Amino acid sequence: MATTSLKTMNPFLSNFRGIVRKNRLLMIFLTFLSLLGLPVLLFVGVELRKYDSEMSDYYAAPNEAVTTPQDMSEIFQTTLTIVSILAMVVIVFMIANAAIQAFSYLLKKSDTDLYFSLPMNHNQRFFSCYLGGLTVWLLPTLISNIITAAVLSIMEAPTEFFLCLLIYDLVALWLYTLTVMCVNFCGNHLSLAFALVVFGVLTSFIANDASVQLIQMQCVYKGAFFEYFLSHLAGPLGPTFRDFGFDVILYECNRAQIGLYCLLGFAACIVLEFLAAWFVHGKRKAETVSKPFPIRSAYHLMQFFTVMFVVILFTEISAENAVYPYMEWERPLLYPLLAVIACLLILLILDLITTRNLKKMPRRIAGYVLATAAAFIVFFGLNYTHFLGFGDRTPSKLGLVEVKAEMENTTLYLREPANVDSINEVLAESRKTMPSEAALIIDIEYNYGNKQKFYGMPIPNEQKEALEQMIHSTSNKEFWCTMLKKILDANNSDAHMLQFGTKYSPYDNNFGYLSVPKLSAEDCDRLLEAYRKDWDSSGWTANDFKYYEYFFQSRVVYDALYGEYREYLEETMDDGTQLWFMGQFPGSRLYIPEAFKNTIAVMEDILPVPTIEDVFRENDLKLIPKQEFAFGETWGFYREIPPEDYIKLDAKAFKALYHHIHTSYDDMGDVAGAIPIEDYRWLYLDKAGDAIINNYFKDQLQKIYNAESADS
């Protein structure tokens, strides 16, 4: 008699082991790819940082014979980056494949008897398959994570590189769970591909679009929650398309709320997909294997999302600003009709390919008609009910610190309760009169001090009188007078330089912002006095704030990532309540409307800056033709400028050009810009290369400051 094992089997563990064992080759392949993908990519990232630092050292000591790090880094960096990005692309497919392999018995008719007859119940089968497939890609990923983390630690990489690991894992988990859900919804590979597109891309786009439109509606709700939680609720792709997906998670994680909402939204998306997959798995029958769209409700949901997506797409095509809240169909019949026809074609072709059966077509067309009707009802329903009334909520006055109203070129700060009431009335009135072609677009932010911010909505022109009252309010005037004083005070430190600009776009006249030398105490007082006087006058209106003559701004000279800057502010600024403002926008800008005649007169008197033509002539520099500078096209091109070009610019020439440094800062505090140099070229300040350029400027400017200090 044969020997018999009498041990008790755990079906869950058995199936789990079976899945892992079956996919061990895939696991080995993924391990290889994972080691080639993320660690290498991050390694290159850290290397780039190091490279920047080395370049900076190189420029700091231009006379010493040192090897340019650029030469040895570029090929290495490019090759590795391409290899690792390709590996990452393959990994994405392999992760989806791991899910398909784990639940392959739902797609292959021939596997039905084998897998459905195994001694397991629904839950054991689902969880063991889910975890089995998960292990297939997660194990290689964890190995890669550990190695990457170790390498990053040794390289002393910044925190965001470690956060990349977390985001990568979350995205991989989302993709895996999404695929599992879609495999359970679908019966064959084609319908699975369609489901992945619908639930992975289209719903993500729709949710993100809804979130963006809610925000644009300026309805009063927790902006951070809607913006970052809801937009991630259907996956990371939509927000990523809109440029505030991974970046936000990556860079804003330390700002607890926003980062947390992103991660929570993301996690919630994964949990929802997991629950949907589990629920549907319990409904899947062996006899539906390999049949397209066996879960009819899921198929109708897919139809609905497809129609919704196409309708939104056509809406956006039909009118530039046609969005949820203020949708304006340029041709009210044509575009919806085109959207419906496009959807019908997509869905019918898909049906025909997947079912290869014309007999059931009438039923499917009926399904499509219902899905279309539902999509239109939801779309227009949300539009006309202002997102079920969410857009009509009025912010509470309780705990309100201030109301910030941003017009096109200025910001109003309203702290008086009467103004809060007024602005609420304006909001309420605005909702009734929208849409209005002559709208004066103003974003309103309610600051409750605990980082919760509520947004208002665009104000139509009809409400400008109410707005003018607020502009003339004492609190607003005081805020801006204080702001000008702080900008001028900040200019007294070496960390800042004062700049002013004209109403013309800096890129139109080549040399926009002008950096000015330190002003004397008397000049500062004159300027402040004139400014205050202009605020007190009543000869201007809200519309005047749409057009400015000049603006002031305080620029951080170096260390654009505002760590040191913040420290500096904390030391020098006595009013802590303004710190957030300065901290978030290192180049705080103060606009001088055309109506502020007194201020403009003083400015023109105390800021006689030579024209750039004069500077070039006096310094024997060639003027750069206007057309040579194409913003955007050559951005970040500075690496191709030979290092000698930097060095040739001697201190005298640099000093002369100092006033013409042409810079701008983005919200992250990165510096970008350019200054003109000889040979018809610009010396670019690139966002990514800020460390190099800023250190170089820092040294050069320091010399100029020192020289000016000695002269004075």
Place this chain on the structure above:
Amino acid sequence: MISFKQVTKAFDGQTVLDSISFDIPKGSAFGLIGSNGAGKSTILRLMSGVYQPDSGEVLLDGKPIFNSPDNKCRVFFVSDETVQYHSFTIKSLANFYKLYYPRFSDALLEKMLKAVSLPTNKPLSTFSKGMKRQAITMIGIAAQPEYLLLDEAFDGLDPAMRKLVRQLLIDRMLEENMTIIISTHNLTEINEICDSAALIHDNRIIFSRSLDDIRSNMHKLQLAFPTDAPAYTKEQLAETGTEILHFEKQQSVYHLVVKGDEEELCERFSALHPVVCDLIPLTLEEIFIYELEVLGYGNYVFENDEPVSQ
């Protein structure tokens, strides 16, 4: 014991099994016979828990099989499809099933494989149809389930292998009291292995009982009367209280297939004073044909290339 109680199963609105009920006692060898598409494979899939009945119950010792790991663990289903095993070798398939069937015996498998000389490290996709069948059936036997379900298990096997597999199954029945449920068109196997069988036709169970009962209940009757005796019609003969499945008359000689007890039939027809009254036992195949003939299945001739019911 496996029990079907008022089980109904439909696919895409088409009923395949219509409220069927029957029992399979433990330790028996049960044959499922029936016309093509009668629902034999569906019954096996219901027994193995692949399908869930739309209504009614499929029970193993009084408990439902579907979604019950404990019960499914006692059943091993060898499907008529072999494509799903193509990526496996015998060794990997054994390792696979070992994870789920705690009584799986490597030694038993080894012993059986020695007898058939199948390569254990070659993918099953390289095997012939018969070799695949052998391999999978042997894996099923090695899993040592209480109930082994074989769907067209002998399909593609050569006569020597049929004999061997048959012997292996009988051995397991004797040694382990394993219940074997075979679905096949080949009635010879049923005849040689099974002790009871069910005939399925047109979504229903026509009969389900032991083979002895089946055989003893149906006979071929040959009657011969003197030439001057009056001619009998089928209806006149049926008036004796006999269920006549088949009626054929050649002059004064009658060939009938009738249902009933042997002695009773002899007594009944002797009263008509035939010259000859012989009862000849029917083969299972003949029983199958005559039973279905009554139901109108396969009872066609071709006239002008068109099937015409006889």
